[in-house]
Amino acid sequence: MDKEKVLEVRDLKVSFKTYNGEVQAVRGVNFDVNKGETLAIVGESGCGKSVTSQSIMRLIPEPPGWIKSGEVLFEGKDLTQVSEKEMEDIRGKEMAMIFQDPMTSLNPTLTVGKQIMEGLIKHQHAEKHEAKERALEMLRLVGIPSPETRINQYPHQFSGGMRQRAMIAIALACRPKLLIADEPTTALDVTIQAQILDLMNELKEKLQTSTILITHDLGVVADVADRVVVMYAGKVIESGTVEEIFYRPRHPYTWGLMGSMPRLDLTREKRLNPILGTPPDLLSPPQGCPFAARCKHAMKICQQQMPESTSVEESSTHQVNCWLEHPMAPAVEPPAEVAGGGSK
Template sequence: MAERILEVNDLHVSFDIDAGEVQAVRGVDFYLDKGETLAIVGESGSGKSVTTKALTKLFQGDVGRIKKGKINFLGEDLVEKPESELIKLRGKDISMIFQDPMTSLNPTMQIGKQVMEPLMKHRGYNKSQAKKRALEILNMVGLPNAKERFKAYPHQFSGGQRQRIVIATALACEPKVLIADEPTTALDVTMQAQILDLMKELQKKIDTSIIFITHDLGVVANIADRVAVMYGGQMVETGDVDEIFYDPQHPYTWGLLSSMPDLETGTDTELVAIPGTPPDLLHPPKGDAFAARSQYALGIDFKEAPPWFQVSPTHFVKSWLLDERSPKVQPPELVVRRQREMPNKFEHAERVERVAFNEG
C-alpha cells in the first residue's frame, strides 16, 4: 500500500475584501501518496491555486484565511502550525514552482546564489557545499553551461532556461511535495514538452510527490496519475487519469474535454466552449455550482448540492445525474468520440515514456 504523504479534509478558504467574504475554496478533500502526481484542473477562478497555497498558508497579507478544515502532512496538521514553523517547511518539505519564471526569480541576484539560498537556509550548507550542490542540480535540470553561467542573472536566459532554474531552486532541498502551478503556461509548445519530460524524470530521481495545477487537459494526460476536477471552489470529480479521460461523469468534465483541441482528429473537429461564466464566490450559488451553465441540470441541482457518488474504487463524482432516480443521459458526441480515440494514444504515450525512462 502506498504511503500517504498529504491528506486534506473539508478545506474552506476565504478572502475578506471590501465587498465582503469571497469563499474561494469550499469543502475540498483530496490526498497525495508518495511518488505520485495529482493534477488539479479547472478554469481560472476555480480555486486550484488557492487550494495549494493554503497548504502552507502562502497568502499575501492578512486577506486570505483558512476558515475550516485539516491539512495532514506526515501526521501533523499544518492548519494549526504557526507562521514560524511554516517558514521552515516552505522550500524544504513543500516547495512550489510558479507560472512565470521571470517573476519567480530575483532579477538582481545571480542564478547560482538563488539555487544556493534554500540549501544554506534549510540544510545548513556552507557556501562551498551549497555551490557544489547547486551546480549538480543545475546540471541535473539540463541548464546548458551551468558552471560558466553560474554568476549570470535571470534576464540573460531564455524562458525555458529560466523555468529550469526555478525547478532547480524548488528541488534543491529534495522536497517531499512539489507544487507546480501552471509551470508551462508561459512557454511555447516545444519547451512545454521538454519541461514536462524533465519533471517526470526528476520526480523519479528525487522521489517526490507532485501536485500539478493546470487548465490544460492535454498536459494532464502526459504527466498525471490521478486527476481532481475543480469548479466554483469545489472538487466535482476525481479519479485516475484513465477514468477522467475515458469515462468522465460530470457535465463540467465533459465541457472541459469538449473544449480541448486535438491535432490528431483533424482541423474539422468542432470545439465547444462552456457557456456562461464561473459563479460569483462572494455569493456562492445554492445547490450545484455548475447548474446554471449545464444543459444537463436537473431541478434539484438548483436547490441542493450533490453528494459524492462512487463510480469505482478510485472514481468519485459530485453530480445528481448519478443518482439512481435521475434520468439517464449520454455524454456529448465529442466526449464519446474521444473515448473511442484515446485508448490507443494513451497506450502509445505510456509505452514511449517507459522506454525513454529505461533507456535513460
Template sequence: MTVEKILEVKDLHVSFDTFGGEVKAIRGVSFDLKKGETLAIVGESGSGKSVTTKAVMRLLPKNNSNIKQGEILFDSKDLTKLTEREMQGIRGKDISMIFQDPMTSLNPTMTVGKQIMEGIIKHQKLSKSAAKEKAIDLLRLVGIPMPEERFKQYPHQFSGGMRQRVVIAISLACNPKVLIADEPTTALDVTIQAQILDLMKDLQQKIETSIIFITHDLGVVANVADRVAVMYGGQIIEMGTVDEIFYDPRHPYTWGLLSSMPDLELGDADELYAIPGTPPDLTDPPKGDAFAPRNEFAMQIDLEMEPPMFQISKTHFAKTWLLHEDAPEVEPPLAVQKRRRTMPQNFDKPVIVKEGV
C-alpha cells in the same frame, strides 16, 4: 499494498474579505497525495486551484484571507495550526513550489547560483563550497548546459525555458517531499512546454518526490498525472485516475473541458465545444450544484440541493445528481463518446457504487 499518504487535505474552507463582500473561494475541498505520485488539479480560472495549494503552503495574503475550517495534514502535523516561523522550516525544505512566471520568481540582482544556494545553506546547513557544488549539480540535473558558467550568470541572461529550469532547480534544492507546480508551463511556448513536462516526469523518477500539478490544460494532464482532481466553483467535482477522467468522465463539467480540448486523433478538430455561461459568483454561492446554470443536463434538484460525491469505483468519484439511481440517462457530448470508444484495452469500465446518497 497500501501506498503511504504524504499529504491530506480535509474539508478545507478558505474565504477572502473584499469590498464586495466575503468571497468563499474554497468550499469543502478534500484530497490526498500519495508518496511518489503526481496529482493534477484541473479547472478554469477562478475555480480555486491556486488558492488550494497556496493554503497548503500558507502563502495566502494575511490581511484578507481566512482558513475558516479544515485540516491540512503533513508529517502528522496540521499545517493550518502552525506558526509562521514553523512554516518557514517546512517551505522550501519539505514542501516546495514552482510558480507560473519564472521571471517574477527570480531576483534580477542576484546570480542564479546564489539563488539556488540560499535554500541549501538555510535548510541543509551546508558550507558555501558544498552548497555551490550542489547548486551546479542541480543545474546539470535540470538540463542546463555548461552549469559551471551558467552558475555565475543573472536571470536576464537566460531564455524563458532556461529560467523555468532554474526555478525548478531552486525548488528541488532541498529534496522536498512534496513539489507543487502552479501552471509551470503557461508562460512558455509549446515546444519549451513539452521539454519542461518531460523534465518534470524524468525528475520525479530520479528524486522520488510527490507532485501536485496545477493546470487549466487537460492536454498537459494526460502526459504527467497519475490521478486528476477537477475543480469548479471552489469544490472538487470529479476525481479519478488519469484514464478514468479521460476515457470515462462522469461530471458534465468534465465533459465540457474534454470537449473543448482539440484532439487530432479523434478528428473533428475544427468543431470545438465552448462551455456556455460564466463561473458562479462566490460572494453568494448557489445552494444547489454550482455548475447547474451552465449545464444543459441540469434537473430541478440541481438548482435546489448540492449533490453528494458519488463513488463510481475505488478511485473514481463525481459530484453530480446524474449519478443518482433515479436520474435519467443522458448521452455525453460526441467528443466524450469518441473517447469512450478509444478506451485502452486494460481499462475496465466500472459499475457505479451507490455511495454518498
C-alpha cells in the same frame, strides 16, 4: 496495501474579504497525494486551483485572505495550525513550489547560483562551497548547459525555458517530499513545454517526489499525471485516475472541459465546443450544484442541493459529485466527442 499518503486535504475552506463582501474562493476541498505520484488539479481560471495550492504552502496573504476551516495534513501534521516560523522551516525543505511566471519569482538582483544555494545554506546548514557544488549538480540535473558559467549569471540572462528550469532547480535543491507546480509551462512555447514536462517526469522517477500539478491544460495532464482532481467554483466535482477521467468522465463539467480541447480529427465547424455561460459569483455561491446554471442536464434538485460524492462503478478512486449518478436520475451519456477519451 494502502499507498503512503504524503498530504491529506480535508474540508478546506478559504475566503477573501473584499469591499463587496466575502469571496468564498475554496469551499470544502478534499483530496490526498500519495508518495511518488503526480496529482493534477484542473479547471477553469478562477475555480480555486491556485488558492488551494497557496493555502497548502500557507502563502495566502492575511488579510485579505484567511483559511476559514479544514485541515492540511502533511505527514500527519496539520499545517493550518503551525506557526509561521515552523512553516518557514517546512517551505523549501519539506515542500516547495514552482510558480507560474519564473521572471517574477526569481530575484533579479541575485545570481541564479546564489538563489539555489540559499535554501541549502538555510535548511541543510551546508557550507558555501558544498552549497555551490550542490547548485552545480542541480543545474546539470535540470539540463542547463554550461552550468559552471550559468551559475554566476542573473535571471535576465536566461531564456524563458532556462528560467523555468532554474526555478525547478531551486525548488528541488533540498529534495522536498512534496512539489507544487502552479501552471509551470503556461508561458513557454510548445517545444520548451514538452522539454519541461519530460524533465518533471524524469525527476519524479529519480527523486520519488510527490507532485501537485495545477493546470488547465488537459494535454499536460495526460502527459504527466497519475490522478486528476477537477475543480469548479471552489469545489471538487470529480476525481479519479487519468484513465478514468479521460476515458470515463461522468460530470457534465468534465465533459465540457474535454469538449473544449482542440481536436485535429474533427471538422472545422465541430473542432471546438466551448462551455456556454459564466461561473457563479463566489460572493454569493449557489446552494446547489455550482454548475447547474450552465448544465443542459440540470434538474430541479441540482439547483437546490449540492450532490454528495459518489463512487463510480464501485471504483475506489473515481468519485463524482453529480445528481445524474442518483438511481432515480435519467440516463445521460457523454457527448460523442468526449466518450472513449477522444480528447486525449
